[in-house]
Amino acid sequence: MHRTNNSGKPGDVEKGNEREMQEKRSKPDEDFISLFETIGFPEAYRITYLAGSIAGPAYDAIKRDFGIIRAEFVLLACLSHFDEMKAQDIADISRRPRNTVSRAVHRMVAEGYIERSPDAADGRQALLMITPAGRALQDEAAQYLKTRQDKVLAALSADDRKAFSDLLLKLAINASKLDDV
């Protein structure tokens, strides 16, 4: 880009020690952090950037190590917290189309991670439940998200993190009540 890049970055010297260098590209140039301050929708940009910084690497690693994709992990995570849900609930929570959820349900049933039983009270829908194997998988994979989350949040003091977390909660609850325009 145009800005002259005169950042010496002396720390980079220790980077090339022994690691196979076909790994994924990481850190953008330091200059780009000015975007965080000058863009016209600063909080939105920072939030989406943070989300990408946490979810991107974490879900890549989960896929690599456990063979499940994001939609499948989200399904398992939901069913770890609610004992019975229908597919539409998952679609609502995850903001994914129903057919995407449907695919994830079929794969997770095939793998033995969830069970699906027809709802006697409503013949259209099926009730989904997680199996012990699914719960074990979810617990393990969730650690990846937690680890990455903590790495990103390590920049804050304990008090600031608490304050940040509280503000996030208030916002998330508010967002969950908004209509999609």
Add this chain to the structure above:
Amino acid sequence: MHRTNNSGKPGDVEKGNEREMQEKRSKPDEDFISLFETIGFPEAYRITYLAGSIAGPAYDAIKRDFGIIRAEFVLLACLSHFDEMKAQDIADISRRPRNTVSRAVHRMVAEGYIERSPDAADGRQALLMITPAGRALQDEAAQYLKTRQDKVLAALSADDRKAFSDLLLKLAINASKLDDV
């Protein structure tokens, strides 16, 4: 799901007034907010949920009204703030693969929103610049993100919003320095 849903939700009655009802499904059930508190990676979940609540509806509307997709808007937004960038810079910032960026560049050049000129100093890369038409489009579309951002952030007082924004900045800068594990 299993929890008995006894929330009366009297507010829903005024919902069906006159609007074509094939609009996209919105608000998940209120019960689901308990996930925000009980999940094992609360900040990560709240952040990704917030990001989806802002970016999802905003980019849907941008696509509908301006005919450009997220990768294309991000490209224009970057070029609105840096007068010259190469495609790899966009890939780094947006965490998208290079071929995705390449496609966006070609479409935006074809539409007259950006210009691409070979770099005399380095024959591999090309320098990208936004055109006045591209800048005008970016300015208009950015309003959609800003509007949605402000709707979500309206739950905070001015002081809390300032504190939240500052914490986000610190975290985003930290995240930009982390390696993708």
Add this chain to the structure above:
DNA sequence: TCTATTTTGTTCCAATTGGAACAACTTGCA
């Protein structure tokens, strides 16, 4: 200098995605 390695951007193509249509079922209401 010369050669091996790295970087940039593109093309190819198999896999994934999501909108739309659909069948089965339930709900609302005259």
Add this chain to the structure above:
DNA sequence: TGCAAGTTGTTCCAATTGGAACAAAATAGA
């Protein structure tokens, strides 16, 4: 009751996606 409208989950299929291979160019190091 009966029928129109809405909901759920699935299938179909065209469009999109991203990994891998590639060519061209730059860089590093002997």
